[in-house]
Amino acid sequence: MTFPDRKAAFEVNNSVTESSLLKFIGVDGFDVYNCSIPFDHNGKRYMYGRIEHRDDWARSWVRIFLETSPDEYTLVNDSMIYPLEDPYVSRIGDEIILGGTHVQYKKGEYKDFFSYFYKGNDLDNLYYFTTGPRNMKDVRLVQLKDKIGVFSRPRGKDILKKHGSESIIGYTEISDIMELSADVIRKARKIENIFDDEEWGGCNQCYNLDSGLIGVIGHKCYKEDRPGISDVLVYVNISFVFDPKAHKVLDEKIIAVRSSYPAGPAKKAYLIDCAFTTGIVMRDDGKVDLYSGLGDTKQGRAVIEYPFEGFGAITSPI
Numbered sequence: 001m002t003f004p005d006r007k008a009a010f011e012v013n014n015s016v017t018e019s020s021l022l023k024f025i026g027v028d029g030f031d032v033y034n035c036s037i038p039f040d041h042n043g044k045r046y047m048y049g050r051i052e053h054r055d056d057w058a059r060s061w062v063r064i065f066l067e068t069s070p071d072e073y074t075l076v077n078d079s080m081i082y083p084l085e086d087p088y089v090s091r092i093g094d095e096i097i098l099g100g101t102h103v104q105y106k107k108g109e110y111k112d113f114f115s116y117f118y119k120g121n122d123l124d125n126l127y128y129f130t131t132g133p134r135n136m137k138d139v140r141l142v143q144l145k146d147k148i149g150v151f152s153r154p155r156g157k158d159i160l161k162k163h164g165s166e167s168i169i170g171y172t173e174i175s176d177i178m179e180l181s182a183d184v185i186r187k188a189r190k191i192e193n194i195f196d197d198e199e200w201g202g203c204n205q206c207y208n209l210d211s212g213l214i215g216v217i218g219h220k221c222y223k224e225d226r227p228g229i230s231d232v233l234v235y236v237n238i239s240f241v242f243d244p245k246a247h248k249v250l251d252e253k254i255i256a257v258r259s260s261y262p263a264g265p266a267k268k269a270y271l272i273d274c275a276f277t278t279g280i281v282m283r284d285d286g287k288v289d290l291y292s293g294l295g296d297t298k299q300g301r302a303v304i305e306y307p308f309e310g311f312g313a314i315t316s317p318i
Contacts, residue, residue, distance in 0.1 A: 003196060003220060007236055007257060016260040019302040021294075024065060026075030027051055031267075034086040034293035037205055037279040038067060039318050041096070041123060047073050048087035048098060054267065054297065058103045058110055062087045064123055071301060079124045084116060086276070086293075088205065090141040091318045092148055092177050095119045098126050101137050115139045117180065133182045138202030141180070142214055143316065147173040149214055149244065150180065152188035153202035165195035169202060169218075171244065191242065193249055198222060201238070205279025211312030213250070214242040217290070219277040226272075235274040237292055239307035251311065256290055260302050266295030275300075280307070282314065 001009070024032040036048040045067040052060035062082040065073035084100030091097070098118040104111050115132030132139045138153035155167035170188030174180060195201060201220035209215050220238045223231045237260075240252035258275040266272045278291035278299070287303050294300045308314070 003199060003222060003236075004224065004234070006254060007234070010254045011257055011259055014257070014260055016256060016302045016304060019261045019300060020071050021262050021264060022299040022301060023072045024049060024075070024299075025068070025072065026065075026077070029053070031297045032065075032073075033295075033297055033299050034276050035065075035278055035291065035299050036087045036089045036098075037291055037318065038281055039089055039091075039096075046076075046123060048082075048089065048100075049073070049299070050085055050087060050100075050293075052296075057267075058085070060085050062098075062100055076124065080126070082116075082118070082126075086137070088140065088279075089318055090143065090206075091316065092119070092141060092143050095121060095177070096123065096126065097141055097177065099139065099141070102131075113137065115185075119177065129178070130180050131182060133186045136185065138204070139185055140203040140206050141177075142206035142208055144173070144208050144214075144244075145212075147175060148177060148180075149173055149206065149208075150185060150188060151203040151206060151216070152185045154186075155200055160198075163190075163195075164197040166198060166200035167195065167202065169194055171242065171247065173244070189247065191247065191249060194240070194252065195220065204277040205318070207280075207308070207314045208316065209241075209308060209312030210315050212245070213308075213311050214244060215308040215311065215314065216240050216242055217255075217277055217279045217307070219275075224273075229269050229272070232270050232272065233274055235276050237275055237277040237290060241308055241311045251308075253307070255304055255307050256292065256302050258294065261292065261294055261300035264294055264298040264300075267297050271295045280304075281317065282306075 032049040062084040118126035152170035172188040207215040237256040241250040276293040280288040
């Protein structure tokens with residue numbers, strides 16, 4: 001069955017029974033989307049969010065929000081402004097790692113993008129410490145028992161020509177966070193059997209499991225023509241389990257699609273079916289809250305079953 005067929009079958013049997021749109025206070029006139037997962041720090045819950053005006057593209061920044069009510073986050077006044085898109089967080093050792101995409105312009109025109117990484121314990125004063133490879137998004141880190149797992153996401157014409165898919169995912173390990181570099185990320189070994197021809201995607205949040213496996217919450221994408229709209233970018237929330245010793249994927253599946261969340265606007269018509277995955281947070285009832293950016297304008301939450309059932313429990317939230 002093709003991935004579009006799998007998506008169609010999932011929508012028919014969509015098991016999501018609870019979902020909502022998050023509310024962001026303190027940023028009137030701007031959209032907040034493609035956020036980090038919520039995370040706890042010093043007794044409070046926070047989320048980094050991408051802030052951008054509806055009419056702008058690749059002109060955004062990242063700031064931190066404090067959870068003030070269920071599904072409600074308030075901008076932390078006077079907090080640092082990070083020149084990033086699509087933030088994500090990991091806890092490596094005793095430090096918070098903030099990553100995101102930094103877009104560069106030359107003479108006012110879009111030129112390149114890079115993954116930037118910040119670290120520290122003061123959420124309002126994280127220190128930049130390294131940069132990923134040119135034009136590579138979706139680099140993700142996970143604290144393992146004795147190592148740090150690093151997932152890469154090369155994409156481009158060379159990848160399409162060599163592999164058939166528009167992107168691939170690679171994996172490698174380092175012993176210390178200061179070993180992270182563009183060269184280390186670039187050399188990560190390809191994980192086979194994730195994307196079919198002309199598909200792309202990547203990891204969004206990775207979790208160490210007590211079985212020694214790694215649980216991955218990610219996204220998979222393809223283009224599809226719709227009545228009156230060509231090249232609709234279809235983004236789907238997926239999960240899979242990665243065996244780092246065998247270097248192979250287990251149990252890849254769809255966990256939510258755009259229609260799993262409440263309706264809302266899209267930044268452009270071709271983004272009407274875009275759910276850019278964030279990650280999951282465990283709930284007291286054994287299920288998980290799945291977070292996702294929606295249409296490049298909103299951030300959503302959906303309640304789903306624990307996606308790594310049978311493969312181990314998450315050892316830490318991030």
